[in-house]
Amino acid sequence: MRLTRFSDYALRLLIYVASRPDQRTTIADAAEAYGISRNHLMKVANRLSQAGLLKPSRGRTGGLALGRPAAAISLGDVLRATEPDFALVGCMAGEGCAAAEFCRLPQAFDVALAAFLEAADRQCLADFLLPPEFDRQLTPT
Template sequence: MMAVAAFAPSPPAPRIWPQAGPRRALARAIDRLARAVLLCGRIEEAPCMRLTSFSDYALRLLIYAARHPDRLVTIEEAAAAYDISRSHLTKVANVLTRAGFLNSVRGRSGGLELGRDPAVLPLGEVLRVTEPDMAAAECFGPEEIRDPNRPGALDAAIRDALAAFLQVMDHRTLADLLAEEQE
């Protein structure tokens, strides 16, 4: 006689994001609504480029430091301003400091300041540091994980699109973002 296995529903996946504040919950709700609208086809043209949260946080931290050129900013205050995890922002700050985008001052009255003039800090350069693999699809990964059935023309199209994206980001600077905020 064959035993029939009983399948119990799996437990819900643990939440991997920190305790959500009201702003984060609102942002997630807006994101869900925007995706629903896009899927329903109510918006004709909606450009979408997905970056990691690491790059998003990096750009936000650079913007925050650029908004306060007269003083050092702390990770704690930037994390509170953007409702971001302090530990994630610390990792981001370390990468930005090693790349020379930020200067770090240690000590009791220490903090962070921009390491370069915002007018000559291309966003593409920041993204190349924060998205080192920049893999839009497996076609950019190691040879052994590429799909041999995917046409080479598709790989070329994806490569061209990624190059175009980075070219646009290379022509935008941190100063451009600050100017657009003030308009």
């Protein structure tokens, strides 16, 4: 299984924001810190905001804050909000297969995916916060 770059960027952005609980984070700061396109990160932030994981605010003192405490945002929450689908094989995505009537692979992958998401739900954003000394390296000057 491989997650999309979109999910990777979402996790990075959430970690970046959560590492600064007393300040707003701008897309520009996070994009510069991680070397990610601002436009792409804007799309990520929009999706996370729609899912309630980020809270944006506009204006001179605007930026991004977490939509709820880091301990209340599970890795599973992020993945469900950012992964377009979890079709691990073509037939799970509706692609035709000559053996579909007899094949048990989709059921096996459904069980594996459920276990994966269950494990992801046990991890929260707070588990992944950067130590302050490393975080200072990411802060743009």
